[in-house]
Amino acid sequence: MSRPRSARLGPALALAVPAASLAALIACGPPEPGPKTPLPAASASVSSASATPSTSASAAVVPAQKRHDAFERDAFNRLAVHLNLPVFWAADANHDGAVDPAEVKALLFYPTAPTWTKDGAFTQEFEDAYARLVAAKGEAPKDPEADAARRKLVRADLDGATPSLVATDFSKASADDKTFVRHMLATAKLVEALFAKQNGSEALAAKVPADDLESQSLFRRDFGPKCATPKYENDTACSAIPGAPKPLVDIYPASLQADPKFCEALGKRKDGEALLAPFVAVREQGGTLVAVSFAEAYAAPMQAIAAELEASAKDLADPKEDALRSYLRAAATSFRTNDWLPADEAWAKMTAENSRWYVRVGPDETYWEPCAQKGAFHLTFAKINRDSLAWQAKLVPHQQAMEDSLAKLIGAPYKARKVTFHLPDFIDIVVNAGDDRDALSATIGQSLPNWGAVANEGRGRTVAMSNLFQDDDSKRQLRTKAESLFTKESLGSFTDDAAPGLLDTILHEATHNLGPAHEYKFQGKKDTEAFGGELAAMLEELKAQSGSLWYTGWTEKHGVIGGELARQSLTESLVWCMGHIGGGMWQDGAHIKPYAQLSAIQIGFFLDEGALRWDAKATAANGKDQGAFVIVWDKVPSTAEKLMRVVATLKAKNDKKAAVGLTSKYVDGKTVPHATVVERWRRLPSTSFVYAVDL
DSSP states (O other): OEEESSOOOSOOOOOOOTTSOHHHHOBOSSOOSSOOOOTTSOOOOOOSTTOOOOOSGGGSBOSSOOOOOSSOHHHHHHHHHHTTOOEEEOOOTTOSSSOOGGGEEEOSSBSOOOOOEETTEEBHHHHHHHHHHHHHHHSOOOOOGGGHHHHHHHHHHHHTEEEEEEEEEOTTSOHHHHHHHHHHHHHHHHHHHHHHHHTTOGGGGGGSOTTOHHHHHHHHHHTSSBOOSTTTTTOTTOBSSTTOOOOOOTTSOTTGGGSTTHHHHHHHSTTHHHHTOTTEEEEEETTEEEEEEHHHHTHHHHHHHHHHHHHHHHHOOOTTOHHHHHHHHHHHHHHHHOOOHHHHHHHHTOOTTTOSEEEEEEEOOOTTSTTSOSOOEEEEEEEEETTHHHHHHHHGGGHHHHHHHHHHHHOTTOOOOOOOOOOOEEEEEEEEEETTSOSSSOEEEEEEOOSSHHHHTTOOEEEEETTTTOSHHHHHHHHHHHHTTBOTTTTTTOOSOSHHHHHHHHHHHHHTTSSSOTTOOBTTBOHHHHHOHHHHHHHHHHHHHHHHHHHHHHHHHTTSSOHHHHHHHHHHHHHHHHHHHHTOSEETTTEEOHHHHHHHHHHHHHHHHTSEEEEEEEEOTTSSOEEEEEEOGGGHHHHHHHHHHHHHHHHHTTOHHHHHHHIIIIISSSSSOHHHHHHHHTTSOEEEEEEEEEO
16 A cells, blocks of 8 residues: 555556557666667667666767756756656756756656766767757747647646656665666666556557657656646546547456446456456456466566566675565566565565665556556665664554554454554655656555555555655645645644654554554455445545544654654645645546545545634735635544544445445535635646666
8 A cells, every 4th residue: 555645646657659669668777888869769778787878979078068058947847858858957056047967867767868968068969959958948839730739738738747856876886786776777667668568558659649759758757648637637638649549458358448337347246356356467268258367468578577686686795685685586486476475475574674775576556447456567666764763663662552542443343453564664765667656746655565464464564755755846846835725823833844744654654554454354345345446445545544643643642752743744644635635536537536535535524523624714824825724733633533433443344335425525525625725736736756866
């Protein structure tokens, strides 16, 4: 289970130009040695740990360096997205109004991998790209008349998200570390291609117009043709492909997906449980639906990933990384066999104390597909941030007490279990690949695995992504949005510091392991059977986020945290909810957005209980907007407890009627001022993370 900072809008990305395979085009690291073709042709991609930067003539240093001051930074980065150029102006560090070599980053997961700088100077490749940016700045788009309306929508959707950089510098790392990083980047490329096959985007890649760089860029960013920003995600005409074909996932036959209720129909079949199992694709064979193992359905790409993971383990020389080596080998075996328990067992033995790295590769989350049942392939590659050990020392002694308190709050039929789950490790993301790499925003907390013995016995791992949204751009944008919706007094505890948000994420992820979790059954049914996959997924996230609110007060009461941090974390959580409400409640007008709907339920519940008040006459903290939310602090603790009881109890009893009642009242009803939140939150672009690795 995962917790995004803001709405998960159709996981991940990929790009291909016509007549080329997707796998060959996604450049996940330094390019292969050898000559380069002129932009925008696709460069070779990394396929081994020995790949090195290009030394071609086009990468030669330009002797006479001129000032590059034709753009403000935001405009530079926006136009680079339009031209599908993997370049990012990270910051105007010297405040001279010009982009300088030290300020430029080369981005991953693009179809080309130019060398922008060398020996502290710009290369000819950068000069050529900069000239194209200047030309694009000065001319109006020349869209074919027959395709102009679609391309205008694509352009608007690209501008509805601003890139935010996740950069990691390994330039001074050891040779062993650099080799490992290259292996992980090669694995990322393979995972990207596998997920593109799984989610159906590979099948559509050749239909993106070759002469339309903006549509190519959107397809890359969104891992498919559909637009992703809140304003355009449900606009059926907004597509990277003329005619806006409906994307079809590969894990179900296309013939099934013509029926909007096919998931429900599958679940009612006698063989429904087998067909909807998480690690199989549904295939039609001789007129009969059959469940086919991922290892069979995606044999070639899974074998390639297995080989890369085995090579990673073989080349990892650090004697202190035995746990990581064991996991890499086990994961390789799981990719060959489709039995994921050995990988989970090895992965659960990795900790922040026995490895410097965090790696999770395989099929996990289910939000990406219409039935919310199948694990999506992803890679999370990160460095361990050891600051998490202090939080674990604080919270580990309270794990069982947290479970016992929740069981007492719920009452019958739920009974407290013995819990021994891992509290979150902090990780600094290097790259997210496949289902991890969202078109917009990113996951900031995750508890895995979702199935099997490791999950059921509380031996999984939970992580909080500690380096996301910590750049100045993200902080400034979030504060501006929050100040448009809350009064100044209510934001008195809102801070740019990372700690409150990390605490919120820690408690959210911890709650996934508490109460009716994982494979809990009531009257013989799991939550997915009682509620249906999409509603069950939303309710589990609602339970986790309600737990964050309740346990914030609980941990303060038990002396684990101080009052000011508790108030800061609660404020951050309410702002987080506004971000999801601002993204809208439904995907494609029919599919549940779990985080958006849980946010509406929480805000609506707080409004009904008086812990939050909408004051139409109040001035927002920005001093401009009329009408704002007021936090009534003395009612927050009791409201958080009541909400936790309601949500956990309906899950414990598989009470679908109560669950539907919550969504009807707060998601579809008028308690929450949805329109106002949407209008104010969408004034600024969404966040789209981009990745850079220096080796």
